[in-house]
Amino acid sequence: QSALTQPASVSGSPGQSITISCTGTSSDVGSYNLVSWYLQHPGKAPKLIISEGTQRPSGFSHRFSGSKSGNTASLTISGLQAEDEADYYCCSYTSSDTWVFGGGTKLTVL
Amino acid sequence: EVQLVESGGGLVQPGRSLRLSCAASGFTFDDYAMHWVRQAPGKGLEWVSVISWNSGSIGYADSVKGRFTISRDNAKNSLYLQMKSLRPEDMALYYCAKSFCGSASCFPDYWGQGTLVTVSS
Numbered sequence: 001q002s003a004l005t006q007p008a009s010v011s012g013s014p015g016q017s018i019t020i021s022c023t024g025t026s027s028d029v030g031s032y033n034l035v036s037w038y039l040q041h042p043g044k045a046p047k048l049i050i051s052e053g054t055q056r057p058s059g060f061s062h063r064f065s066g067s068k069s070g071n072t073a074s075l076t077i078s079g080l081q082a083e084d085e086a087d088y089y090c091c092s093y094t095s096s097d098t099w100v101f102g103g104g105t106k107l108t109v110l
Numbered sequence: 111e112v113q114l115v116e117s118g119g120g121l122v123q124p125g126r127s128l129r130l131s132c133a134a135s136g137f138t139f140d141d142y143a144m145h146w147v148r149q150a151p152g153k154g155l156e157w158v159s160v161i162s163w164n165s166g167s168i169g170y171a172d173s174v175k176g177r178f179t180i181s182r183d184n185a186k187n188s189l190y191l192q193m194k195s196l197r198p199e200d201m202a203l204y205y206c207a208k209s210f211c212g213s214a215s216c217f218p219d220y221w222g223q224g225t226l227v228t229v230s231s
Contacts, residue, residue: 051219098170101157
């Protein structure tokens with residue numbers, strides 16, 4: 001159960017778009033449309049922002065979108081805002097009937 | 111409104127046991143699977159365990175298999191995590207999370223605020 005691979009940090013200026021990658025294997029990301037993404041502000045609980053690879057929770061900002069290609073899932077945030085600064089985690093179901101998270105990516109809004 | 115309130119954390123010596131609880135409200139508890147996820151201080155999220163709506167399907171991370179036991183009491187709207195043979199590396203904030211559906215193959219959608227487990231002599 002190795003953690004999914006995410007970049008440790010990404011940054012962007014307000015209004016720009018950024019993409020965070022999440023690379024797994026054919027036993028997790030590559031086999032299921034069950035990748036979810038979470039954001040976590042310091043000292044707060046994680047919050048779901050994308051489920052099943054591409055689905056946004058009801059009422060959530062359209063600035064957040066998800067995609068997948070092969071063993072890599074991606075989260076794109078467009079029109080960056082200061083409040084988007086947070087840690088972002090991907091999560092995938094695995095062929096072992098377990099779940100695995102990515103190591104997390106710290107987003108800095110310059 | 112979904113509410114998940116974890117309790118039972120605290121300071122425990124290596125090798126000892128601890129039982130965490132999660133009280134759920136705001137949704138029909140016995141319709142949904144539940145997860146435990148932990149976060150060591152300054153570190154990322156680590157999935158720990160999942161239990162389906164009827165306890166028929168249970169999964170554990172390799173790091174806790176054989177030492178931790180997840181269970182639920184649908185009559186009490188409560189989720190539990192029995193932790194034995196605790197190690198310093200088990201020290202973390204433990205989150206209870208509701209699943210999107212009743213199956214263990216459903217992702218976490220709502221999270222509690224966590225309960226802190228400290229393992230130290």
